[in-house]
Amino acid sequence: MKTFLTTTALAMTLATAAAAEGELKIYHWFEYIPQELLDKFAAEYDVTVTMDTYDSNEALLAALKAGKLGEYDVAVPGDYMVKIMADEGMLDTFTPDELPNFGNIQDQWVDVEFDNGRHSTIPYQWGSTSFSVNTEMYDGPMDSLSLIFDAPDELKGKINVLDTAGETLTLASLYAGIPQCTSDREQLKALNALVQGAKPDWASFGSDVAKDVLVSGDAAAGMIWSGFSAKARAEGAPVQYVFPKEGMIVWMDNVALLKDAPNRDNALKFMNFLLEPENAAAVTNYAQYTAGVDGVAEFLDPEVANSPEANPPADVKGVFVQSCPEEVQVLYDAIWTNLKK
Structure with a gap:
């Protein structure tokens, strides 16, 4: 997916282009930042903002490897992808005094x-990855990843799976009790x-459509990020976000230089701008995840702060997706490639 976002209305852009102090080029997840916040930054700093989007950490990495490194100023990788990008020499560094x-x-x-340090x-938003179920299509127990990997008859052929190897294979590992990055x-x-064995019961692989197929009813269940599930509910989908007894993924997305x-x-x-509590809260209110910034609470919409997706039970285990050694990662890549055939 690719979008071009102007910072203001076209007339204003044309009127102020000559006076602009420069540009900002963002590589970002889809549907993850409000346009109004980009407009606010552009107005405050007289900067023209453009943004392209991707739908998985792996797509981000592939694009940068394919030649897009040097085109963008910031990207928004997940926790494990930060480590991979650093190891690949894709990240610049800054000192804390460069960010007031x-x-x-x-x-x-x-x-x-x-x-570390x-x-x-900088932290952007954090949340969890699990799955949601349409409660009008299925009314059985909803406490296990078995609904995705050993689906009951009511859900067979009606499941969407995230098109991202790291999260999908990690959830599968949790269900099977297999350590991450095993060799x-x-x-x-x-x-x-x-x-x-589970694949025949899945209808689709899709990350950017994970919310939409639940809202439309095209999927009765699907892997999904917590904020996307909250958005699906807000759009009228009768869904319940599941906190599986086997565990869920916890992640932190980050703005990377x-x-x-x-x-x-x-x-x-821009990174400093996003560390302002009011601005971080604007992202949370839009995306319905959780900010890693102090002072955000007073700016949150009540329905966002009290969202069930953002308030998991204390006894549910959360794990981060691990960055595997290269010699192990190739084995997981082979499993994923064969799964997608």
């Missing part, structure tokens, strides 16, 4: 494994057998 709002980052999101990224051949064979950013100063201004 650095101190607004919540303590638990500063010393993170994938960017925050030298290349054990028997465990990998079992993981492959599980997803291949890219290597060879053509507009590095504006990228840092």
